[in-house]
Amino acid sequence: MNADQKNKINLVVNSETKPYWEGAAKRQLLIRACNACGKVHHYPRTICPHCFSDDTAFVEASGNGVIYSYSVTRQAKPPYVIAYVELDEGVAMLTNIIGCEIDKIRIGQKVRVEFSEAGDGYALPVFTSA
Amino acid sequence: MGINGKSYIVGIYEHPCRAALDKTLPQLHAEIAKGALADAGLSKDDVDAYFCAGDAPGLGPINMIEYMGLNNVRHMDSTETGGSSYIVHVNHAAQAIAAGHCNVALITLAGRPVADAKEGKPVRYYNQQAPDFPFEMPYGPNVTNMYAMCAMRHMYEYGTTSEQLAWIKVAASHHAQHNEHARLRDVVTVEDVVNSPMIADPLHRLDCCVITDGGGGIVMVSPEVAKSLKRTRVKVLGAGEAPKHLAAGQVDLTYSGARWSGPKAFAEAGVTPAEIKYASVYDSFTITVLETLEDLGFCKKGEGGKFVSDGNLISGVGKLPFNTDGGGLCNNHPGNRGGMTKVLEAVRQVRGEAHPKVQVRNCDIALAHGTGGLLGSRMGSATVILGNEDA
Ligand SMILES: [Zn+2]
Numbered sequence: 001m002n003a004d005q006k007n008k009i010n011l012v013v014n015s016e017t018k019p020y021w022e023g024a025a026k027r028q029l030l031i032r033a034c035n036a037c038g039k040v041h042h043y044p045r046t047i048c049p050h051c052f053s054d055d056t057a058f059v060e061a062s063g064n065g066v067i068y069s070y071s072v073t074r075q076a077k078p079p080y081v082i083a084y085v086e087l088d089e090g091v092a093m094l095t096n097i098i099g100c101e102i103d104k105i106r107i108g109q110k111v112r113v114e115f116s117e118a119g120d121g122y123a124l125p126v127f128t129s130a
Numbered sequence: 131m132g133i134n135g136k137s138y139i140v141g142i143y144e145h146p147c148r149a150a151l152d153k154t155l156p157q158l159h160a161e162i163a164k165g166a167l168a169d170a171g172l173s174k175d176d177v178d179a180y181f182c183a184g185d186a187p188g189l190g191p192i193n194m195i196e197y198m199g200l201n202n203v204r205h206m207d208s209t210e211t212g213g214s215s216y217i218v219h220v221n222h223a224a225q226a227i228a229a230g231h232c233n234v235a236l237i238t239l240a241g242r243p244v245a246d247a248k249e250g251k252p253v254r255y256y257n258q259q260a261p262d263f264p265f266e267m268p269y270g271p272n273v274t275n276m277y278a279m280c281a282m283r284h285m286y287e288y289g290t291t292s293e294q295l296a297w298i299k300v301a302a303s304h305h306a307q308h309n310e311h312a313r314l315r316d317v318v319t320v321e322d323v324v325n326s327p328m329i330a331d332p333l334h335r336l337d338c339c340v341i342t343d344g345g346g347g348i349v350m351v352s353p354e355v356a357k358s359l360k361r362t363r364v365k366v367l368g369a370g371e372a373p374k375h376l377a378a379g380q381v382d383l384t385y386s387g388a389r390w391s392g393p394k395a396f397a398e399a400g401v402t403p404a405e406i407k408y409a410s411v412y413d414s415f416t417i418t419v420l421e422t423l424e425d426l427g428f429c430k431k432g433e434g435g436k437f438v439s440d441g442n443l444i445s446g447v448g449k450l451p452f453n454t455d456g457g458g459l460c461n462n463h464p465g466n467r468g469g470m471t472k473v474l475e476a477v478r479q480v481r482g483e484a485h486p487k488v489q490v491r492n493c494d495i496a497l498a499h500g501t502g503g504l505l506g507s508r509m510g511s512a513t514v515i516l517g518n519e520d521a
Binding site: 009010011012013014016017020039040041042043044045049050068069070071072073074075076080082083084086090091092093094095096107108118124126 | 258261262263264265266267268269270271272274275276278279280282283286327328329330331332333376378379380381383507
């Protein structure tokens with residue numbers, strides 16, 4: 001990817017990420033939860049970054065959140081919106097905001113997950129106005 | 131065991147080139163090493179410790195020590211924290227000298243992103259094996275939009291404005307006009323900055339640093355060696371380093387790792403922000419400076435916008451002269467790594483050898499701070515405090 005373009009999506013599917021992408025393919029947004037300490041985290045790891053337990057599992061998130069921050073990459077054609085969305089479950093994730101009038105996007109705006117095609121049957125979780 | 135007063139910077143060199151089409155990467159490292167050692171009045175055979183970061187080719191120290199013929203090295207360090215690496219190296223060299231592992235440490239940085247682009251060489255790609263990569267790269271993060279999100283959030287929480295951020299660039303440009311090597315020497319106004327093209331909201335083109343080739347080097351020595359040299363010596367008073375990241379999803383973009391590296395450095399140096407006469411502050415973007423100044427305690431969190439306004443960072447005008455070489459915003463950001471030049475200008479200020487138009491009077495204590503990686507996700511922050519012999 002060069003400095004300004006958001007090019008073809010190349011998902012990294014490996015033993016640790018595969019369930020996440022399989023969930024997205026089924027239109028589920030997965031986050032990782034720890035059975036030992038009860039906390040969730042993102043991006044997902046097999047060992048909990050809070051308590052270092054290996055008793056972790058994917059759980060489905062509600063898909064609802066609010067925009068924590070965002071930016072419009074103006075030089076790209078077309079311009080795209082990168083954002084951190086705070087999920088209702090309490091973790092933030094890097095994502096794109098799609099399907100909104102770019103100049104009306106605001107921090108604090110309520111958004112919900114959508115899925116954009118990412119090739120090979122996979123999908124990428126993105127967000128749009130709730 | 132602290133490092134305060136246990137080592138000195140006695141040699142520095144900033145490569146004058148800003149585009150290195152006719153030079154290789156190892157050659158730049160060697161020219162820089164030669165320049166820094168000459169400044170110190172030392173030879174390559176005096177060097178018994180070598181420090182470099184991810185910009186060095188191959189296995190870093192191994193290849194560069196061979197290339198340069200550094201035959202007496204007994205201590206090596208290739209700590210990589212992005213653009214702040216060289217400030218971390220100053221800290222580590224000070225520790226190694228204090229522990230008796232070495233007496234003469236050489237640190238070099240070199241890069242040629244301008245030449246590489248012209249030659250069609252691929253940009254060094256962010257490591258696909260990094261655990262964050264699968265969950266971030268599909269969304270098109272780049273350096274500018276990742277810093278832009280920090281500015282956007284800072285504006286939201288504290289009412290910071292584009293005009294306030296612009297003052298940081300304005301101050302850098304006032305200094306760069308006096309630097310014959312600076313990539314950009316024209317003085318700009320707040321209006322120039324906010325009217326320049328939007329790159330990634332809310333950052334304009336003039337909120338962004340330059341891209342340059344070249345690099346810089348530092349020679350650090352023990353007090354005994356320092357006393358044997360004719361060069362004005364600059365004492366290392368204290369240093370701190372800290373990682374900061376997305377904290378498993380508890381994202382806060384309104385502060386940097388300077389919140390932790392700064393207090394460590396101040397405590398070790400035994401000084402307060404009010405005693406700092408000059409500050410080199412990493413300026414990949416204007417927002418980097420603003421958040422860092424708050425985190426280092428030069429003003430309260432959220433008041434950075436007010437603090438940087440009205441020329442407060444301009445030497446001879448404001449209370450905290452910063453980046454008097456023109457910084458990364460106007461002078462030099464070699465290899466996209468600005469930590470080295472931050473130390474170099476702080477050393478010039480303490481020596482009294484900055485350009486007369488920007489030299490801070492009685493500059494007995496100076497600070498240099500680096501932010502490596504991305505302010506908008508994960509970074510390595512490093513702070514060093516330097517002083518003259520009496521500090
Ligand atoms: Zn846990």
